Amino acid sequence: MNLRHPNQKIRRPRRNVRALAMLGALCSMNPAADALASGMPFATDRPQTWQFSSDFEGTYDSFGQNLEWNHDNRAFDAHGNQVAGPGTNTFVGLSTFIHYWKVPSLPHVGFNASITLPAIRTQGSQYSASGIGDPLVGGLVWYNPAPATTLGFQAYVQVPIGQNEVSTNTWSFWPSVFYDDWYGHVNVDLLMGGILRGRTLRSGQDDLSPGNTFHLNLRVGYSISPPDSPFAIPFVGLDYQTSGGTFNQTASIPVANSASRETTVGLGVLFQFKPNSLPFLHQKMYDQLSIQYQHSLSGRNTALTNGILVQAWHYW
Template sequence: MHPRQPRRTTRRPRRQTCALAMLGAACSMMPLAAAHASGIPFATDRPQTWQFSSDFEGTYDSFGQNIEWNHDSRAFDSHGNQVAGPGTNTFVGLSTFIHYWKVPSLPHVGFNASITVPEIRTQGSQFSASGIGDPLVGGLVWYNPAPATTLGFQAYVQVPIGQDSVSTNTWSFWPSVFYDDWYGHVNVDLLVGGILRGRTLRSGHDDLSPGNTFHLNLRVGYSLSPPDNPFAIPFVGFDYQTSGGTFNQTAFMPVANSASRETAVGIGVLFQFKPNSLPFLHQKMYDQLSIQYQHSVSGRNTTLTNGILVQAWHYW
């Protein structure tokens, strides 16, 4: 749900940075119906996730595939202590298509619209569930106050039409603001947002009002090559989420220990295959691949993040 685009000119701003397209929606959509499920929203972010350039003509598209694996062997209890987790392995795929465009009267502004479809599987000795999850649809708008700087707003709606075993059965709204900039070889990428949830309605079960979520996602990367032609960018990450408790509307009472929070850190590297030199100077296509490892450092009422996240993106 958030991407970037290839620069179409050969001009290089002074303090700048690349003009490469970035990842699209990297939302971490775990089965939110489970009160103790892990998964910080947008944990798949990496450097330049929110870097967009308005230096393009016409329209372009991108497709991304995220693959997340988490080993749910440990959990945080209601006091923040580590205890044995469910022992499952959770796999989430996120398939995203994004379309980008501009309005001629707004030269430093760009737009995109996207759809993300999650594929989910949780497997353990006592439990397993798999299927197509609830899709996320929406888009974003960004503004470039300088060629290397991006500010923007995005909004998505998660539609509860996934398969029963992995659906949230809950309409939700995902608004957030983002910032990306370069400081020499250093890229700073920041997202701050939330998830506003409606009532959970599931036949044969009590009606629930899940708590809302606040999240923060920070990535700091260092380009080993000049920032206007990056290839490998090692990075560190910091992710945080806090979610309010669930209220049982049928029993008219709060669900015990349903409020959660989690802080995780990570390391990774982003590779970019951008044919921006001869003989490919005017070619719009390029690809990106990132891999990162994340681990929780604190939390409450959630399984620990302890997993690998991989992304592959193609722009054309």
């Protein structure tokens, strides 16, 4: 799965497709609905999300577009029971640009830097909001102990400069570690990390200290074609997140029912179009497309996940 630059005969690394599902971090748009905020960090992960190769020269880039839709008609209450949800439909588009490079003295190590810009819309009979959300900036480093094995660390900062209706008004830090490996035709992709949040400051409202989040994202896929030339990879996913409660700094009291957790499962398929392979025999660039459906298994104080996630990536 080495990438080739259209103008260079050199081997390129396997790509990083690390789109962020920021529904949870962005759903403080409506203060009255904070206790029912929905979303799973990194929900758009799929097989090979965190697979990289250090077998390349020079630099290269990628651009990804992610589309997420969730039907918020059901929710989990403080006891984990399903109840009527906010009745909204939430749409998130994530646009990400990534630049990749190496250091010659570190032959099995690679780096990238990225910026992700979200566009959000929540629409319902009682409430609606839309706009450009808070961007994430940062990067990652990876290491290949073996050609098909990737280990790494990443860190991003979410900057609260989005439009007022959809901004979190909160600085946050997103660190995580990742692992990807092949076992025959089976790809295992794992991410574990957190979201560390600062104080939420909104003009005319109480100062809040939202709880931090821990998340785990697992994808297991099976390559129908040989793993060194994958085209279609059906996969299953398991996601988990737990977030601490919010503390009202102005009133010096905790916000009731603000701690949340959720476990979701998903099914999807990843399609990959690489150079010198059908159906694009003469294609010089590298492209990917994935689609998956996710649904909640259990949760507490959160809208139930019931949505579709699509992502498309181009590398050059």
